[in-house]
Amino acid sequence: xxxxxxxxxxxxxxxxxxxxxxxxxxxxxxxxxxxxxxxxxxxxxxxxxxxxxxxxxxxxxxxxxxxxxxxxxxxxxxxxxxxxxxxxxxxxxxxxxxxxxxxxxxxxxxxxxxxxxxxxxxxxxxxxxxxxxxxxxxxxxxxxxxxxxxxxxxxxxxxxxxxxxxxxxxxxxxxxxxxxxxxxxxxxxxxxxxxxxxxxxxxxxxxxxxxxxxxxxxxxxxxxxxxxxxxxxxxxxxxxxxxxxxxxxxx
Amino acid sequence: xxxxxxxxxxxxxxxxxxxxxxxxxxxxxxxxxxxxxxxxxxxxxxxxxxxxxxxxxxxxxxxxxxxxxxxxxxxxxxxxxxxxxxxxxxxxxxxxxxxxxxxxxxxxxxxxxxxxxxxxxxxxxxxxxxxxxxxxxxxxxxxxxxxxxxxxxxxxxxxxxxxxxxxxxxxxxxxxxxxxxxxxxxxxxxxxxxxxxxxxxxxxxxxxxxxxxxxxxxxxxxxxxxxxxxxxxxxxxxxxxxxxxxxxxxxxxxxxxxxxxxxxxxxxxxxxxxxxxxxxxxxxxxxxxxxxxxxxxxx
Numbered sequence: 001x002x003x004x005x006x007x008x009x010x011x012x013x014x015x016x017x018x019x020x021x022x023x024x025x026x027x028x029x030x031x032x033x034x035x036x037x038x039x040x041x042x043x044x045x046x047x048x049x050x051x052x053x054x055x056x057x058x059x060x061x062x063x064x065x066x067x068x069x070x071x072x073x074x075x076x077x078x079x080x081x082x083x084x085x086x087x088x089x090x091x092x093x094x095x096x097x098x099x100x101x102x103x104x105x106x107x108x109x110x111x112x113x114x115x116x117x118x119x120x121x122x123x124x125x126x127x128x129x130x131x132x133x134x135x136x137x138x139x140x141x142x143x144x145x146x147x148x149x150x151x152x153x154x155x156x157x158x159x160x161x162x163x164x165x166x167x168x169x170x171x172x173x174x175x176x177x178x179x180x181x182x183x184x185x186x187x188x189x190x191x192x193x194x195x196x197x198x199x200x201x202x203x204x205x206x207x208x209x210x211x212x213x214x215x216x217x218x219x220x221x222x223x224x225x226x227x228x229x230x231x232x233x234x235x236x237x238x239x240x241x242x243x244x245x246x247x248x249x250x251x
Numbered sequence: 252x253x254x255x256x257x258x259x260x261x262x263x264x265x266x267x268x269x270x271x272x273x274x275x276x277x278x279x280x281x282x283x284x285x286x287x288x289x290x291x292x293x294x295x296x297x298x299x300x301x302x303x304x305x306x307x308x309x310x311x312x313x314x315x316x317x318x319x320x321x322x323x324x325x326x327x328x329x330x331x332x333x334x335x336x337x338x339x340x341x342x343x344x345x346x347x348x349x350x351x352x353x354x355x356x357x358x359x360x361x362x363x364x365x366x367x368x369x370x371x372x373x374x375x376x377x378x379x380x381x382x383x384x385x386x387x388x389x390x391x392x393x394x395x396x397x398x399x400x401x402x403x404x405x406x407x408x409x410x411x412x413x414x415x416x417x418x419x420x421x422x423x424x425x426x427x428x429x430x431x432x433x434x435x436x437x438x439x440x441x442x443x444x445x446x447x448x449x450x451x452x453x454x455x456x457x458x459x460x461x462x463x464x465x466x467x468x469x470x471x472x473x474x475x476x477x478x479x480x481x482x483x484x485x486x487x488x489x490x491x492x493x494x495x496x497x498x499x500x501x502x503x504x505x506x507x508x509x510x511x512x513x514x515x516x517x518x519x520x521x522x523x524x525x526x527x528x529x530x531x532x533x534x535x536x537x538x539x540x541x542x543x544x545x546x547x548x549x550x
Contacts, residue, residue: 090329
């Protein structure tokens, strides 16, 4: 256990070093995400003129999108970067192996993205003047979202190990997810069965209407666990496959 | 002791390793030699667990205990300097790669600093790796591999990018490490270095062990005794090509003859170049390597 904690701390330290080293990019990224929110808002107003838009729901949709997309984009980018630098094989020599390290790194990244999204969300709340009406148990909606995001990240990580360049697969997945994020603004009961949508809607209700929909939350949790398991076993299988084929780390 | 037994590996149509076995003992340097594509890097990656073998096993023997070694138990240099984060400092790299192997900064840092001092790089502890020359990067990567306190060192082309002075320094360090009881597996195309430092060599060719044994004994057994000729003109390459397979060019003005004195005596009077000196000896590893794996001699 001490070794795992040591490795976790090491990953956190490296992330800190990267943020310090590339601070300009991180700062600009926050600014771009801030502008991006307004672009979405204007887009919705232009697309549906005269419609009554619930700003709190749109804001929440954006927060969830930042969280999930941030998570699932990081792993393929990270794996590609490590492979191109030639350090991926050295990461695989970590105690416990590559998969443990990827999990720890994903955990650290998840925390970073959570803090970043919370900050962005808080600034947007201040700027737009939106008042949330949170249920005291709203934080329960986060684990299903994070599990689903992590599962998709592992899924894409696995694809990266074998297909190397997965930029368009990532874009494709982002397009597929857009309707689910927009479901926050126009929720329909059938959407409960779409990936990520029930946990996102549960978060929406918990933060904007003080309601904790236990049914939606449970469904979101089941989905999150299933997506996580899917991603985990796919990554495990592909990691074995690429080592058997001799293409591990060859990008 | 590290035992590699009957490793087989096939990549689609290519049989990369055909039952390779070797032994690496603590306190010895084993040179793993062979032309490009012989299977050296594949074998190293299998030992590290970065590739999965189709057959065979890698065993770490500790007294009575035998087990599969883990990747983190090896100090590794893979293909030159692509082993570290170039934009981060040497210290950040050391603490990170030590940390993911479960080592605390208090364990890694003093060892890393000591190795950097030995390589003359301690002043650069807080410098980004990218600001160093390629040779310095290679030394820093080696210092880190050593600071991780591994059981064995697997060095794939460690002299790549090093100037002659650094190469000599590296040789001295490898010999010191051997004296301290480290087991080192070394692959390199710098055969002069390998010949100077290795206790034993393994020749791999097309996935098979061609020969294995103590370096000097193997050279004598394989090539037999012979004679080294110092020429008045740098024509060794052309002469070896013209004279046939028993002649090995070792340097522009140095030629090695594999065979008995009586045979050489017959040739000496007919050589088109003046011979300044003749001495008895064994051929160099490099000339033997060229004879085994190089193009067939003309004529």
